[in-house]
Amino acid sequence: MASHRPVLLNEALEGLAVYRDGWYVDGTYGRGGHSAGILAALGKRGRLLALDKDPEAVEHARATFGSDPRFSVRFGGFENFRALVAPWLRGQRLAGTLLDLGISSAQLDDARRGFSFSGDGPLDMRMNPDDGISARQWLRQVDEAELADVLRRFGEEPRARRIARAIIETRASTPIETTGQLAELAARTAGPGNRRIHPATRVFQAIRIHINRELKSLETALDQCRRLLAGGGRLCVISFHSLEDRIVKRFMARQAKGDPVYAGLPDIPPGAGPTMRLIGGLTRPRQTEVEANPRARSARLRVAERLGAVA
Numbered sequence: 501m502a503s504h505r506p507v508l509l510n511e512a513l514e515g516l517a518v519y520r521d522g523w524y525v526d527g528t529y530g531r532g533g534h535s536a537g538i539l540a541a542l543g544k545r546g547r548l549l550a551l552d553k554d555p556e557a558v559e560h561a562r563a564t565f566g567s568d569p570r571f572s573v574r575f576g577g578f579e580n581f582r583a584l585v586a587p588w589l590r591g592q593r594l595a596g597t598l599l600d601l602g603i604s605s606a607q608l609d610d611a612r613r614g615f616s617f618s619g620d621g622p623l624d625m626r627m628n629p630d631d632g633i634s635a636r637q638w639l640r641q642v643d644e645a646e647l648a649d650v651l652r653r654f655g656e657e658p659r660a661r662r663i664a665r666a667i668i669e670t671r672a673s674t675p676i677e678t679t680g681q682l683a684e685l686a687a688r689t690a691g692p693g694n695r696r697i698h699p700a701t702r703v704f705q706a707i708r709i710h711i712n713r714e715l716k717s718l719e720t721a722l723d724q725c726r727r728l729l730a731g732g733g734r735l736c737v738i739s740f741h742s743l744e745d746r747i748v749k750r751f752m753a754r755q756a757k758g759d760p761v762y763a764g765l766p767d768i769p770p771g772a773g774p775t776m777r778l779i780g781g782l783t784r785p786r787q788t789e790v791e792a793n794p795r796a797r798s799a800r801l802r803v804a805e806r807l808g809a810v811a
Contacts, residue, residue: 506533515803522595530604553577579717581724593730617683655706729806
């Protein structure tokens with residue numbers, strides 16, 4: 501199993517502008533690489549709350565950092581950010597929040613979780629194994645039109661209709677139960693050609709995003725994060741594909757511009773003006789990081805800062 505390497509660690513810490521007494525949230529603990537970096541920069545009065553919807557990640561957090569009085573962990577996804585974080589804050593405001601989207605290396609490397617086609621395992625794909633239906637259950641019941649739509653929207657798969665039809669035809673005689681079965685079917689259906697990625701990559705991405713409601717969760721979380729930031733507090737988001745990055749980019753740009761209805765008008769109602777400012781542009785990993793950790797190659801970091809007084 502590959503060792504855990506937090507992606508864009510130094511860049512994320514720089515984006516958060518961590519100060520010793522600040523209160524921070526790592527909204528996607530994973531295996532704690534970013535949490536460890538934040539804790540290393542905190543003083544005795546600083547605090548860090550980690551969130552994760554994967555029970556194994558929460559267990560890891562408690563075993564690794566549970567004895568540190570500055571650290572707390574809550575079981576739950578960042579789509580419930582306010583409900584999880586506000587009671588912990590006890591009236592404080594956040595100095596910064598980090599979201600590292602997608603799946604963790606630990607999830608990817610464990611064939612039992614069903615996220616990867618590099619090793620054969622049960623086709624599950626749930627970040628929280630106790631929440632919702634698994635990928636194999638969904639593939640048993642989904643119709644061809646919905647499946648093609650999911651592959652097209654969440655995987656940007658150009659052969660979505662062909663692959664969806666092949667899955668529906670195959671399951672009529674042979675249930676699709678494992679990652680190996682799905683990967684082989686996707687590769688066979690896509691056909692030969694020069695490819696930079698495995699032909700099953702977009703299929704797995706699309707089904708995983710759908711099963712875990714990842715894009716909807718992200719849209720829900722971003723404004724909750726913003727509202728709990730102090731003036732000058734930072735929101736840092738690391739994404740791994742264009743669908744996530746587009747949501748983050750548009751949210752931050754919208755908050756930096758304010759409500760377009762009032763653009764150019766002399767009197768702007770409270771709350772209608774800009775609430776954040778962009779910090780730098782898009783940050784990608786350096787070549788040295790990609791060489792050391794190929795999984796970092798598609799990572800993208802965006803940072804925004806809460807303006808002035810908070811509402």
